[in-house]
Amino acid sequence: MKIVVTGLGATTPLGGDVKSTWDALLAGKSGISTLEQPWVAQYEIPVTFAGQAKVPASEVLTLQECKRLDPSSQFALIAAREAWADAGAPDVVPERLAVEFSTGIGGVWTLLDAFDTLKERGARRVLPMTVPMLMPNGPAAAIGMDLAARGGVRTAVSACASSTEAIANAITRLKSGEVDIVVAGGCEAAIHPLPIAAFAAMHATSRRNDEPEKASRPYDVNRDGFVMGEGGGALVLETEEHAKARGAKIYAYLVGGSVTSDAYHITAPDPEGSGAARAVLAALDQAGAKPEDVAHINAHATSTPVGDIAEYTALKRVFGDHLSNIAISATKASTGHLLGGAGAIEAVFTVLALQERTAPPTINLDNQDPEIPLDVVTSPRKLPEGPILAISNSFGFGGHNAVVAFRSYE
Amino acid sequence: MALSKDEVLAGLAELVNEETGLAADAVQLDKSFSEDLDIDSISMMTIVVNAEDKFGVKIPDEEVKNLITVADAVNYIADNQ
Numbered sequence: 001m002k003i004v005v006t007g008l009g010a011t012t013p014l015g016g017d018v019k020s021t022w023d024a025l026l027a028g029k030s031g032i033s034t035l036e037q038p039w040v041a042q043y044e045i046p047v048t049f050a051g052q053a054k055v056p057a058s059e060v061l062t063l064q065e066c067k068r069l070d071p072s073s074q075f076a077l078i079a080a081r082e083a084w085a086d087a088g089a090p091d092v093v094p095e096r097l098a099v100e101f102s103t104g105i106g107g108v109w110t111l112l113d114a115f116d117t118l119k120e121r122g123a124r125r126v127l128p129m130t131v132p133m134l135m136p137n138g139p140a141a142a143i144g145m146d147l148a149a150r151g152g153v154r155t156a157v158s159a160c161a162s163s164t165e166a167i168a169n170a171i172t173r174l175k176s177g178e179v180d181i182v183v184a185g186g187c188e189a190a191i192h193p194l195p196i197a198a199f200a201a202m203h204a205t206s207r208r209n210d211e212p213e214k215a216s217r218p219y220d221v222n223r224d225g226f227v228m229g230e231g232g233g234a235l236v237l238e239t240e241e242h243a244k245a246r247g248a249k250i251y252a253y254l255v256g257g258s259v260t261s262d263a264y265h266i267t268a269p270d271p272e273g274s275g276a277a278r279a280v281l282a283a284l285d286q287a288g289a290k291p292e293d294v295a296h297i298n299a300h301a302t303s304t305p306v307g308d309i310a311e312y313t314a315l316k317r318v319f320g321d322h323l324s325n326i327a328i329s330a331t332k333a334s335t336g337h338l339l340g341g342a343g344a345i346e347a348v349f350t351v352l353a354l355q356e357r358t359a360p361p362t363i364n365l366d367n368q369d370p371e372i373p374l375d376v377v378t379s380p381r382k383l384p385e386g387p388i389l390a391i392s393n394s395f396g397f398g399g400h401n402a403v404v405a406f407r408s409y410e
Numbered sequence: 411m412a413l414s415k416d417e418v419l420a421g422l423a424e425l426v427n428e429e430t431g432l433a434a435d436a437v438q439l440d441k442s443f444s445e446d447l448d449i450d451s452i453s454m455m456t457i458v459v460n461a462e463d464k465f466g467v468k469i470p471d472e473e474v475k476n477l478i479t480v481a482d483a484v485n486y487i488a489d490n491q
Contacts, residue, residue, distance in 0.1 A: 063431035068452070125459055128452045 003174050004243045004409065005251040007087025007236030008348050009079040009185075012335050013229050016055025017082055021345070022352055024054075024334070025360045026380045030213035031335050032227050039193045046200045049212030050191045051229030051336025068129050069142055070107035071189035075232035075341070076139030077146060080183050083234035084147060090181065090246055098151035098179040099144045100170045101234070102162035102186035104340025104396070106136035109192055139187050139232075151179040157340070159396030160302075161259075162186050163233070164343030167404045168257025170237050171286075180242040185344035187232030196228060202267070204304065216337070217364035218301035218308055218330035219372050226302040229336025233344030235351070252354045253407040255389070256286035262399030269307055269395060273314025279401040280318045280391060287405045289389050291319045294326055294405075296359050296383055296390035298350045299374075301330035302337050311393065312372045327359040327381050328374045334363055343394035347404055350392040354408045357383045386410075412491050418465065418484045425460045429453050439481040447480075467491050 008018045013031025015021035024031070031051045040048050057074035058066050066074060080101070110133040117125050132138055137155040144153035152173065156165040163186020170182040190196075199205045206225040208215035216227040237254055260282065262275040269276070284291060300311050308330075315323055331349050338345060353359050359377045368376065383390075391405045413421070423437035430453055443449040449457070454477075458469050461483070467490045469477075477483045 064453075067429070124462075128455045 001175055002240040003171060003237055003254045004240045005235055005254055005351050005406070006238055006243050006248040007083040008251065008351060009082030009084070009086060009234040010231065010345050010348050011053055011055060011075050011078045012231040012338070012345055013051030013054055014335055016060065018086070018348060020054070022349070025331060025349065026358070028361050028363050028379070029334060030363060031229065032212045032215060034212050035191070043193050043197065045193055045196055047196055047205050047207055048209045049215060049227065050196070051227060052191060053231050068133070070110040070133040070138055072103050072107055072187050073133070073139040073142040075189055075230065076101055076187040077142050079185060079187065079232040079234040080143040081146065083183060083185070083236045087236035088248055090248070092181055094148045094150040096151050096180045097147065097149040098173050098182045099140050099149045099153040100156065100166040100173065100182055100184040101140035101143055102156050102166040102340050103136055103139055104157065104159050104162050104188055105190050105195065107134035107138055108190050108195060110134040112192060112194055143183055147183065149183065158400035158402065159398050160337065160339050160342055161394040161396035161400035161402040162340035162343065164347065164392060164394035164402035164404055165259050165400070167235065167254070167343065167347055168259055168402055171254060171257045174237065174239055181236065181238040183234055184237055185232060185234035186341045187344070188339040188341040189230045190339060191228060191230050199228065206303065214364050216303045216333045218299070218303045218333050218362060219369055219374065219376055220365050221367045221369045223303040223305060223308065225304055226332065227336040229338045231338055231345065232341045233348045235344070235347055250409045252351045252409050254404065255289070255407045256283035256405035258282035258286065258403050260401045262401065264399055266399070267397045269310035270399070271310055271313065273310050273317060275399065276311060276314035276393065276395060276401045277317040279403040280314065280393070283391060283403040283405040287389065287407065289405070292322050293389045294319070294391060295388040296327045296329070296350070296353055298346045298353070298390070298392040299328055299330050300393040300395050302332055307395070308369070309371055311395070312374060324375055326375060327377045327383060329353070329360050329377045330362040331360055343392065343402065346392045346394070350390045350406055353383065354388065354390050354406055357385070359383055413465070413488065415484050415488045418487050419480070421464055422461060422480065422483060422487070425457050425464060429457050429460070437480055439479070439484065441480050442478055443480065461487060465491055
C-alpha cells in the first residue's frame, strides 16, 4: 500500500498559512522577536524573546472558538482546516477518517490561568471548559469534531518528537486498512512565563536577548540553545488508491516513519546517536530505500551545543560518505522550535522541498562548527531531478527519536 | 445604590456579548437564553459567574436552571442585589 500527502496546513512564526510561511522561509526571514508582554520583566524571565505566531489565532477563529479552545488547539484547528481545504475538503466516510495530532505540553495556558483564577477568585470562577481545554488530546479532539472524524482520534506525546511520531502513527493506521485518510500533525502554544522560565532553568534555551533574530543558529559555533516557537502544522495523508479515486492533487509519498528510544538520559541525547540512527535506518527500510537515495534532510537541529553534534553523529553512522551529498536544512533557525509542533511544520517543509525541488535555507550560519561538517543549505538550493527521498528528524526529552521519510511524486 | 432593571439588562447584555460575541441589542427581556440566543450551559455558567461579580449578587447553581429568559435573569439580579 502506498501513502500520499494530499494537503498541507501551517500557522507559524513566519506566517499564518503554508504559502506565507514557505515564502518567508525561502526568503531567509526570521520569525523570532522580542517579547513585549509585561510578565517578562515582572518575573525577571532570563529569556526575553520567542517565535510568536505571525498571525494571532484570534484573527482567524471565532470568539467562541477562541474562548473554548486552548491556544494550542486554536493553532491545531487553523492548520488542520487549511490542510483539509488544500486536500479539496474531500467527501469521506467519517468512520474511515482518523486524526493523529500531537502536542508536547498540552493546554499549559489553560491550566496555569485556571490555577491563577482558583487562587485569586476561588473555585466557582474556574471555567467549566477547563478540563477539555487543558487535556493534551484537546487539539486532536478539536480537529476530530471539526472534520467529523470517527475513525479514531489520538495524540502521541513524546516531547519534541511528538508530531513526527504522530505522522509515523498515521502510516500504521492507514496500513491497517481501518481508515482511508488521516489528518496528522502537531501544535504548541507554550510562550507562557512558566515554560520559558523552566526551559531557561535547565539552560536549554538561548539567551541572546540583544539579537533575537540571530538566536536560533543551528550548527554555528556560537549557538547557545534553542528558541521557543509556537504554532502548528498539519498534513492530510491517504492511501494512493483513495487519493486517485477522488482525483486528488498529490504532493509526495509518505514512505516511512519510525520511532526508537535511547534509554540513555532523560534530557541529554545519546552522544553516540545510536537510537537516532536506528530510527533513520528503520524509516529507510520501510521505504525500501538505501541511504544513497536520500537527497535532503530537514534536521532536528535545535541550535543546542550538544544536540546538533549528536544528530550529526547519528547521521554519519547511517550515511557515511554519502552524507556530504545530502542537502541539510535546519529550519528552526527561522521558525524557532515549536516543540510538539516542530515535526509537523518540518514535515510540511520536507514535502514542499520535494515537490518544488528546493531545499530551504538555514539562516544565521555565520561560522559553521568544524565538528559538524554537514553540507548545510544557506540559500534555497535546487534538489536533483528524478525520484528522490527526503527525511525529517525529531528528537525529544525522554530519549525519543522519530523519523519520517518522503519520496518525490513523479 | 441598587441598579434599575434597565441598567441590569444593559449590564447583562454586555456580559453576553463578551462571552458569545452576540450583539448587545439582541439581548432582550423576552428572549430565551438557549432557544433564542443559542447560549449553551457552558456559556451560561460563565455569564452567571461574571454576573455575580458585576452585580454583587449570589446566583446559586440550583437557581440557574430557572433562568430561562433574559427577564428571569434580570428580575433575579434586580431583586437580589
